[in-house]
Amino acid sequence: MPWWDGLLTKKTKPRSLVNLCIGLIGRHLEDIVEDLDEIAIVLPAEIKLTVAAIARRRKLLNDDVLIALADASWDILDVSGSDVSDFGLVKAAEVCKFIKALDISRCTKITATGISELVKHCHSLETLRCGGCPRSDNTARRCLSIFKPRLEYVEEDSWEELDTKEIGSGAQSLRWLVWPSIDNNSLENLSVECPRIVVNPKPSSPFGFMGTEVPFEAFQNIILDDAVVKDIDPKTWTMHGIAKMPISSPSSSSIELSVAEKFRLAFEERDNRLAPKRAKNARQHQRRAARDLLLMSARAKAAVLASQVSKSLHSRNL
Incomplete structure (x- = not known):
């Protein structure tokens, strides 16, 4: 085999026209935010999810943007580090009822009230990522009673034998909680009172935790919405970070005016x-x-x- 064949196989494919168009929308997102609710009507669900991921990376994701883009077919939602508040989260939850994985870490405007309303609408929620900053950690501690499902009268011997119908309220399907900075008291509380919720899972075998495979959304080192922007040019959101030239500190080699x-x-x-x-x-x-x-x-x-x-x-x- 010629030596240049190895170089040719490493060449990346050109981006599709659809991804180039999404990148163009993302680069000018601030110019169309006011009309986004009308524009989003004609966008497919997967493109709306990609636009939401770009908006989050560009620090443009707020209640209005999330509500305009929310789609009933979404099964993941990442609003981490955004300006989304209880209002936007609840409105999105009313639409996205089949969300299985949600990241609200570092969202300082989301409180226990918003999470309480969230679990009432999203009965399929299995993975929740939270904490990440002092205010979000405090919100997570206040939500311990919400994370733990409250049961009707049952006779089963373990959580694993419970049927969904026997869970009266709370997070009915929550199984994985990603909270890297969880305090010992909260961890012990969940471990004793609700062992079905695994906190910060670390699978040590191919079989995962107790025979159940850990979903990739529950791994601490992943970014939940990375998969939806993997084919988008990173300059779509990084170019705005370098547009403003940073003020460099004077160095000894600089010429004094x-x-x-x-x-x-x-x-x-x-x-x-x-x-x-x-x-x-x-x-x-x-x-x-x-x-x-x-x-x-x-x-x-x-x-x-x-x-x-x-x-x-x-x-x-x-």
Whole structure:
């Protein structure tokens, strides 16, 4: 086999036209946010999920964007580190009732109230990722009673034998909780009172946890919505991070500007800043001059007419 065959096989495929179009939408997302609810109507569910993932990476994901994009066919939702609040989460939960994996980590605007409403709508929720910052950790601690399903009267000997109908309320199907910074008291509380919920699973065998395969959504080192943007050019969201040039700290090798150059740059900056004001003043001066000229012309005409009338009257009297 020729040596160049190995290089040819490593060449990446060109991105599809659909992915290029999604990337274009993502790069200009802030320009269409106000009309996103109308635009999203014609988008397929998987594209709306990709746009939501791009919006999250671009720090544009909030209640309005999430509600505009939410689709009933979604089975994962990642709003981590976004501005989504209880209102947006609940509205999305009312639409996305078949969500199996949800990431709300580092969402400082989501409280126990929002999570309580969430579990009422999403009865298929199996994996929940939470915590990640002090406020989100506090919210997760307050949700322990919500995570633990409350049972009707049953006679089974273990959680594994329970039927869904016997779970009266709470997170009915929650099985995996990803909470990296969980405190010992919360961990012990869940382990004793609700052993069916596995916290931060670490599968040590191909059979997973107690014979149940751990879904990839429950692994701590994954980003939940990475799969939906794997074919999108990363520049779609990273280009906005480098658009603004960072202010570099002065180094010893940098050339110090002379005092004269500093004064020249300061004068140019001031001159450019005042240029619009000077132009405005010039326009006002021109308007005043034209008005004064018009008034003067009217007065001159009036004076000539008055003089003519006076001469006419004087000649008649004679």
